[in-house]
Amino acid sequence: MEPRPTAVAAPMQLRIADDIRMQIERGELTPGDPLPTLHELAAQWGCSLNSARSAISLLKQQGLITGGRGKAPVVRTQPRQVVRSSNRHQVEKDLVLAGEDERGQNGVAENDLGVPLDDLKFTATHEVISADADLAEGFGIEPGADVLRRVFELADPKSGHLEAWSVSYIPYDLVSAAPEIFESTKPHPGGTQHQLYAAAGIELARIDDEVTSAMPTTVTAQQWGMDPGIPMIRVRRISIDTQGRTVEISDADFPADRTKLHFSTPLTLW
Amino acid sequence: MEPRPTAVAAPMQLRIADDIRMQIERGELTPGDPLPTLHELAAQWGCSLNSARSAISLLKQQGLITGGRGKAPVVRTQPRQVVRSSNRHQVEKDLVLAGEDERGQNGVAENDLGVPLDDLKFTATHEVISADADLAEGFGIEPGADVLRRVFELADPKSGHLEAWSVSYIPYDLVSAAPEIFESTKPHPGGTQHQLYAAAGIELARIDDEVTSAMPTTVTAQQWGMDPGIPMIRVRRISIDTQGRTVEISDADFPADRTKLHFSTPLTLW
Numbered sequence: 376m377e378p379r380p381t382a383v384a385a386p387m388q389l390r391i392a393d394d395i396r397m398q399i400e401r402g403e404l405t406p407g408d409p410l411p412t413l414h415e416l417a418a419q420w421g422c423s424l425n426s427a428r429s430a431i432s433l434l435k436q437q438g439l440i441t442g443g444r445g446k447a448p449v450v451r452t453q454p455r456q457v458v459r460s461s462n463r464h465q466v467e468k469d470l471v472l473a474g475e476d477e478r479g480q481n482g483v484a485e486n487d488l489g490v491p492l493d494d495l496k497f498t499a500t501h502e503v504i505s506a507d508a509d510l511a512e513g514f515g516i517e518p519g520a521d522v523l524r525r526v527f528e529l530a531d532p533k534s535g536h537l538e539a540w541s542v543s544y545i546p547y548d549l550v551s552a553a554p555e556i557f558e559s560t561k562p563h564p565g566g567t568q569h570q571l572y573a574a575a576g577i578e579l580a581r582i583d584d585e586v587t588s589a590m591p592t593t594v595t596a597q598q599w600g601m602d603p604g605i606p607m608i609r610v611r612r613i614s615i616d617t618q619g620r621t622v623e624i625s626d627a628d629f630p631a632d633r634t635k636l637h638f639s640t641p642l643t644l645w
Numbered sequence: 646m647e648p649r650p651t652a653v654a655a656p657m658q659l660r661i662a663d664d665i666r667m668q669i670e671r672g673e674l675t676p677g678d679p680l681p682t683l684h685e686l687a688a689q690w691g692c693s694l695n696s697a698r699s700a701i702s703l704l705k706q707q708g709l710i711t712g713g714r715g716k717a718p719v720v721r722t723q724p725r726q727v728v729r730s731s732n733r734h735q736v737e738k739d740l741v742l743a744g745e746d747e748r749g750q751n752g753v754a755e756n757d758l759g760v761p762l763d764d765l766k767f768t769a770t771h772e773v774i775s776a777d778a779d780l781a782e783g784f785g786i787e788p789g790a791d792v793l794r795r796v797f798e799l800a801d802p803k804s805g806h807l808e809a810w811s812v813s814y815i816p817y818d819l820v821s822a823a824p825e826i827f828e829s830t831k832p833h834p835g836g837t838q839h840q841l842y843a844a845a846g847i848e849l850a851r852i853d854d855e856v857t858s859a860m861p862t863t864v865t866a867q868q869w870g871m872d873p874g875i876p877m878i879r880v881r882r883i884s885i886d887t888q889g890r891t892v893e894i895s896d897a898d899f900p901a902d903r904t905k906l907h908f909s910t911p912l913t914l915w
Contacts, residue, residue, distance in 0.1 A: 389863045389864070392862075392863065393862065393863070393864060396862060433863060436706065436860060437859075437860045437861070437862060437863075438859060438860050461908060461910045464910045464912060465910070465912055465913065468912050468913070472915070578914070578915055579912055580911070580912055580914060581909060581910065581911050581912060582909075582910045582912065583907065583908070583909050583910075584906075584907070584908045584909075584910070585905055585906065585907055585908075586856055586878070586905070586906040586907075586908070587878075587901060587904070587905050587906075588858040588876045588878050588901040589707075589708060589875075589876065589901060589902075590706060590707040590708050590874050590875075590876060591707075592662075592663065592666060592707060593659045593662065593663070593703060593707075594659070594663060604860050605859075605860075606858045606859065606860060606876030606901065608856070608857075608858050617914065631857060631858040631859060631876065632859075634857070635855055635856070635857050636854075636855065636856040636857075637853065637854070637855055637856075638731060638853070638854045638855075638856070638908040638910070639851060639852075639853050639854075639910075640731045640734045640735070640851065640852045640853070640854070640908070640909075641850070641851050642734060642735055642738050642849055642850055642851060642852065643735065643738070644848070644850060644887065645742070645848055
């Protein structure tokens with residue numbers, strides 16, 4: 376999102392905000408650096424304190440600075456990046472046929488977060504719900520049919536903030552032969568692909584990821600400890616088995632300031 | 646991003662905003678519906694006009710409603726969705742060996758936007774720049790080496806707003822044998838994959854997509870005609886040829902309210 380000229384003269388607060396943004400992009404202001412005070416900005420630009428305040432507020436909404444409530448604004452530090460890669464789909468599949476020891480040593484959360492699972496609080500809940508129109512269409516089942524719904528959360532026990540959150544849906548008739556496999560409150564070694572195989576002999580043939588982004592609600596932003604102006608990336612993962620059935624739909628949220636998604640598309644060779 | 650309970654009682658403006666958000670999610674308020682006035686909200690919740698105003702402002706920042714500047718706020722309409730799919734990488738590759746007629750009938754923008762290219766204003770610019778540290782690392786070339794930089798824009802001639810924007814980088818020594826292939830100001834039939842093949846016999850083996858999201862700057866939001874509270878999705882496309890070289894790096898921006906990205910990962914079968 377690079378600067379390009381506008382046809383109309385921009386209001387003062389936009390000119391100030393864009394100037395500061397460009398200083399950040401050029402590296403003249405680096406993470407943690409304090410911004411000029413409102414009085415300094417007003418003097419520098421010959422503008423009102425209100426214009427300076429609006430510029431600072433804009434930069435906050437754009438996620439470029441932090442501070443407020445009496446604290447001087449500073450350039451935001453980019454926290455560690457969670458790279459979520461499409462390669463993990465195959466890694467998880469390869470683990471399905473591995474022993475439990477090997478599966479247990481390859482936690483997906485550890486790959487994503489770079490934090491040992493033991494340092495985080497894991498919570499899993501499960502319930503059986505009725506398919507709404509969206510799920511019924513996704514699975515090709517009747518609306519109202521039973522669906523297993525599981526919610527997974529990883530939280531930092533110190534801050535209480537979420538580190539990972541996802542919800543998984545599976546048609547209940549796929550799990551009904553061995554529901555206990557899905558009802559654990561601990562991470563299952565090898566993940567859902569292994570559970571589907573162990574419960575119903577299901578082998579996945581393809582995984583589709585759908586990516587969208589939106590601003591989080593206030594409550595969601597608080598639960599994650601997200602700064603203002605940071606969007607949430609949502610990934611819907613659709614798992615398709617060797618018979619062409621959609622066997623799981625999963626939604627995961629990722630705060631955009633700590634996430635990079637990586638998808639690899641091999642091409643047929645000539 | 647579904648509602649979950651918070652441990653602390655939320656301030657009035659958050660409770661009002663979350664209540665309205667849930668009405669939107671449940672479909673009780675649909676796109677175009679007007680919101681209650683500030684006086685109605687204040688009476689309903691027994692709160693100050695300021696709290697009601699803050700709630701409306703929050704919903705605007707979260708991209709759920711539009712309005713302002715004297716216009717009553719309404720629930721935001723979801724415009725048409727641009728689905729960008731990883732399948733297009735293979736489609737483009739298949740077109741490389743096709744004739745110009747067939748290539749010309751398969752514009753990528755037409756697939757993405759559902760709008761004939763003829764109805765939009767296409768602009769392409771090109772220049773030779775020096776690789777910065779980021780590009781040098783990405784291509785595995787020396788910093789300062791020549792890189793072809795092209796910027797592509799599609800705009801709606803009526804509104805003047807951007808419909809598509811991307812920037813492409815290619816090491817100059819790959820294009821130097823036939824630079825004229827890359828210097829057209831019109832869309833090249835078949836896209837960059839065909840250009841690379843025609844100029845240097847390059848065949849792609851893999852494309853990696855990296856996805857991030859951030860709030861747009863004020864200028865960028867104006868250029869796209871984006872509502873407040875809508876994030877921008879950025880996709881970096883990295884093209885790798887059959888010799889393992891990175892031959893193109895391209896960044897494209899997509900307003901999140903009209904975009905869904907779709908990636909498909911086939912799995913090795915047992």
